Amino acid sequence: MVDIATRVWNHKWKIDPIVRSLIDTDFYKLLMCQSIFRNKPDTTVTFSLINRSKHVPLAKLIDEGELREQLDHIRSLSLSRGESTWLRGNTFYGKRQMFRPDFMEWFEGLRLPPYYLERKGDQYELTFEGKWPEVMLWEIPALAVLMELRGRAVLHAMGKFELQVLYARAMTRVWEKIEALREIPNLSIADFGTRRRHSYLWQDWCVQAMHEGLGKAFTGTSNCRIAMMRELEAIGTNAHELPMVYAALAEDDAALAKAPYEVLSDWHEEHEGNLRIILPDTFGSKGFLEHAPDWLAGWTGVRIDSGDPATGAQIAIDWWKDRGEDPGTKRVIFSDGLDVDKIRELHAQFAGKVNVSFGWGTLLTNDFRGLVPDDALAPFSLVCKAVSANGRPTVKLSDNPNKAMGPAQEIERYKRVFGVGDQVAEEVLV
Amino acid sequence: MVDIATRVWNHKWKIDPIVRSLIDTDFYKLLMCQSIFRNKPDTTVTFSLINRSKHVPLAKLIDEGELREQLDHIRSLSLSRGESTWLRGNTFYGKRQMFRPDFMEWFEGLRLPPYYLERKGDQYELTFEGKWPEVMLWEIPALAVLMELRGRAVLHAMGKFELQVLYARAMTRVWEKIEALREIPNLSIADFGTRRRHSYLWQDWCVQAMHEGLGKAFTGTSNCRIAMMRELEAIGTNAHELPMVYAALAEDDAALAKAPYEVLSDWHEEHEGNLRIILPDTFGSKGFLEHAPDWLAGWTGVRIDSGDPATGAQIAIDWWKDRGEDPGTKRVIFSDGLDVDKIRELHAQFAGKVNVSFGWGTLLTNDFRGLVPDDALAPFSLVCKAVSANGRPTVKLSDNPNKAMGPAQEIERYKRVFGVGDQVAEEVLV
Numbered sequence: 114m115v116d117i118a119t120r121v122w123n124h125k126w127k128i129d130p131i132v133r134s135l136i137d138t139d140f141y142k143l144l145m146c147q148s149i150f151r152n153k154p155d156t157t158v159t160f161s162l163i164n165r166s167k168h169v170p171l172a173k174l175i176d177e178g179e180l181r182e183q184l185d186h187i188r189s190l191s192l193s194r195g196e197s198t199w200l201r202g203n204t205f206y207g208k209r210q211m212f213r214p215d216f217m218e219w220f221e222g223l224r225l226p227p228y229y230l231e232r233k234g235d236q237y238e239l240t241f242e243g244k245w246p247e248v249m250l251w252e253i254p255a256l257a258v259l260m261e262l263r264g265r266a267v268l269h270a271m272g273k274f275e276l277q278v279l280y281a282r283a284m285t286r287v288w289e290k291i292e293a294l295r296e297i298p299n300l301s302i303a304d305f306g307t308r309r310r311h312s313y314l315w316q317d318w319c320v321q322a323m324h325e326g327l328g329k330a331f332t333g334t335s336n337c338r339i340a341m342m343r344e345l346e347a348i349g350t351n352a353h354e355l356p357m358v359y360a361a362l363a364e365d366d367a368a369l370a371k372a373p374y375e376v377l378s379d380w381h382e383e384h385e386g387n388l389r390i391i392l393p394d395t396f397g398s399k400g401f402l403e404h405a406p407d408w409l410a411g412w413t414g415v416r417i418d419s420g421d422p423a424t425g426a427q428i429a430i431d432w433w434k435d436r437g438e439d440p441g442t443k444r445v446i447f448s449d450g451l452d453v454d455k456i457r458e459l460h461a462q463f464a465g466k467v468n469v470s471f472g473w474g475t476l477l478t479n480d481f482r483g484l485v486p487d488d489a490l491a492p493f494s495l496v497c498k499a500v501s502a503n504g505r506p507t508v509k510l511s512d513n514p515n516k517a518m519g520p521a522q523e524i525e526r527y528k529r530v531f532g533v534g535d536q537v538a539e540e541v542l543v
Numbered sequence: 544m545v546d547i548a549t550r551v552w553n554h555k556w557k558i559d560p561i562v563r564s565l566i567d568t569d570f571y572k573l574l575m576c577q578s579i580f581r582n583k584p585d586t587t588v589t590f591s592l593i594n595r596s597k598h599v600p601l602a603k604l605i606d607e608g609e610l611r612e613q614l615d616h617i618r619s620l621s622l623s624r625g626e627s628t629w630l631r632g633n634t635f636y637g638k639r640q641m642f643r644p645d646f647m648e649w650f651e652g653l654r655l656p657p658y659y660l661e662r663k664g665d666q667y668e669l670t671f672e673g674k675w676p677e678v679m680l681w682e683i684p685a686l687a688v689l690m691e692l693r694g695r696a697v698l699h700a701m702g703k704f705e706l707q708v709l710y711a712r713a714m715t716r717v718w719e720k721i722e723a724l725r726e727i728p729n730l731s732i733a734d735f736g737t738r739r740r741h742s743y744l745w746q747d748w749c750v751q752a753m754h755e756g757l758g759k760a761f762t763g764t765s766n767c768r769i770a771m772m773r774e775l776e777a778i779g780t781n782a783h784e785l786p787m788v789y790a791a792l793a794e795d796d797a798a799l800a801k802a803p804y805e806v807l808s809d810w811h812e813e814h815e816g817n818l819r820i821i822l823p824d825t826f827g828s829k830g831f832l833e834h835a836p837d838w839l840a841g842w843t844g845v846r847i848d849s850g851d852p853a854t855g856a857q858i859a860i861d862w863w864k865d866r867g868e869d870p871g872t873k874r875v876i877f878s879d880g881l882d883v884d885k886i887r888e889l890h891a892q893f894a895g896k897v898n899v900s901f902g903w904g905t906l907l908t909n910d911f912r913g914l915v916p917d918d919a920l921a922p923f924s925l926v927c928k929a930v931s932a933n934g935r936p937t938v939k940l941s942d943n944p945n946k947a948m949g950p951a952q953e954i955e956r957y958k959r960v961f962g963v964g965d966q967v968a969e970e971v972l973v
């Protein structure tokens with residue numbers, strides 16, 4: 114029996130919306146949003162889409178009208194009652210009422226601010242300007258929309274069974290990864306793949322497969338909507354945008370040098386335990402840790418998001434030892450460009466020395482490499498970053514010069530202020 | 544929106560029936576049934592299940608109660624109005640009214656006769672006795688039920704995503720075969736995989752994938768129900784049971800020697816063109832062709848179903864030449880133990896010399912080899928054969944001594960009567 118009403122209803126949709134919920138976003142965006150809402154609510158920022166993979170001509174692949182429809186749809190979204198109830202009532206990282214009533218009231222009334230879209234050659238310029246706590250929520254849905262529209266353009270020409278086999282192959286690949294991960298004792302791994310996922314439904318599938326295949330070794334997903342629907346833990350802490358914007362707001366070099374610690378000082382007041390994770394690489398991990406105040410060594414762990422991950426982890430371990438901390442009580446979260454081999458290797462190297470976790474992103478939720486001609490579904494390196502704050506440019510150095518961002522002159526200034534020496538360049542895959 | 548009625552309806556099923564239609568069977572069974580109904584309606588036969596793969600302990604794997612439920616369900620089936628309309632109104636092999644009104648009237652009133660089931664050690668004894676045109680229709684559904692119940696026993700313990708990945712792997716494998724077949728120019732291939740399929744839904748999937756992937760190179764399916772539902776050609780001609788039973792009915796050696804030609808003489812009166820396909824191997828192909836009457840050389844082709852297929856095809860080609868026929872106008876249909884490599888090889892060897900076709904069975908619709916532990920879903924060699932007719936045992940020699948059937952003494956007699964010398968033994972996979 115066909116449910117006629119369902120079928121008619123489905124045909125009433127003008128578009129097939131890619132992002133259908135304001136919490137179809139990473140959990141750390143909401144944690145950071147609340148922190149910004151509290152500490153820097155009036156900062157004006159610009160976020161901008163940056164396609165690091167110039168060989169992917171987004172404006173040729175994606176129709177501008179379709180892109181606008183998807184972005185307009187996101188602007189029409191507001192928090193649903195159930196989503197609000199979940200955010201207010203759920204336990205996150207063991208804590209009730211993670212989101213304060215004043216923040217929730219603001220969030221319940223929120224619609225995302227306007228976007229600015231222009232085609233420039235084969236790429237799109239897509240920017241968002243306005244109050245930081247509002248604009249920053251565009252990052253994840255904007256990336257997800259572009260990734261999925263590019264995928265849809267490729268899928269459009271495929272036959273029904275060809276499509277089914279495409280997904281069969283992708284499923285098999287994910288499952289083989291899960292089977293390989295199952296061999297690693299005491300693994301702790303979470304899904305960090307929202308932003309560059311193949312699609313929402315695909316991320317949802319991958320998360321459920323990880324849950325069935327890995328059991329307790331799978332600690333949860335960064336995607337709030339999926340965490341809610343699948344009754345899983347929402348995972349995430351904080352990201353580069355905090356030190357980038359704090360640093361851009363600094364009035365002079367002395368203030369600049371302090372800015373990254375100011376971020377963590379604000380965070381320290383709000384969070385404890387597993388939410389106290391240092392992301393040291395924004396302006397170079399080594400200098401950051403050397404100049405860090407002692408209280409920061411008391412934090413629970415570090416997240417390694419650029420540079421050679423083993424080097425980064427060892428720097429953190431040495432730093433803890435220097436500061437009289439026992440690395441065996443600390444946590445290292447690897448989250449940069451992971452796939453099974455890298456996970457296995459890092460786990461073998463560091464398990465026993467520290468608590469090791471993995472935040473697995475693009476190669477969990479978008480490993481369609483080699484599955485269609487010209488590799489037209491391979492993930493690529495798309496980011497959406499804060500490029501200015503209160504009119505001043507932001508900078509990110511990271512532990513990989515290929516990931517550095519910002520005006521050249523400012524990059525030099527930051528390198529000087531943060532004492533960044535030679536860095537090893539690593540290829541940026543995704 | 545959930546369709547509540549559908550859900551409640553689905554839960555009302557006492558079992559999940561494996562065979563749901565009397566025409567979920569091979570087309571050649573219906574052609575032969577009509578021939579038998581016309582020529583030998585009162586012959587009494589016994590069909591018996593034979594598991595050539597003794598290492599598969601069917602009675603340990605399959606619950607007797609479940610097996611009885613499935614067989615009882617088949618006995619409750621009768622031809623639906625739409626099925627009857629299709630059989631009466633459809634064009635088969637370019638011919639309208641392939642099934643005569645008297646046969647259709649009989650078929651419309653048919654219910655399958657009783658079965659006899661007993662557990663013997665780790666195997667089941669399953670036999671069917673009665674009028675030939677009724678009993679012979681048990682063969683395909685009985686095999687399909689046992690194959691699928693054995694599969695279900697293995698699938699029962701698997702998780703939801705594990706299951707999905709199992710099918711994803713199987714789909715990928717089928718699709719890779721299709722992609723390989725696509726490279727063969729002027730291929731002509733049909734699905735012959737009903738009897739040892741993994742399941743009905745899986746066969747239906749494979750057929751549709753072949754249709755999408757191969758286009759006109761895919762000539763149709765032996766499964767009548769799927770041919771009807773998917774608007775494809777129903778494919779098939781005749782099988783060993785005709786000469787086996789005709790031979791068993793022979794009163795003496797002279798009559799025995801004539802029996803296989805009598806079968807084809809009856810067939811000759813009823814069918815023409817692409818339905819005039821000789822199946823020469825029942826009592827040894829070489830002797831059969833040597834002693835064949837000249838009118839048989841005028842038939843359209845041969846089907847090679849045992850022995851080394853290239854040898855069998857060459858024997859046919861030489862025979863046609865001997866009889867003054869042009870092999871270039873003839874068709875050779877390969878249907879024994881095929882997979883992609885064998886298909887490619889045979890096509891390369893014989894295309895241009897004869898018209899080549901393939902009837903692809905088990906390794907199309909049941910290639911689950913290596914997909915679960917202990918290879919518990921690998922297809923195995925199960926047959927359901929006429930073992931006696933009017934109380935006399937049947938014999939099959941075939942071109943592979945490993946496929947020979949019947950009492951040893953009778954086998955010797957048949958070998959003598961049909962002049963079968965040394966044969967090369969080939970492993971029977973499926």
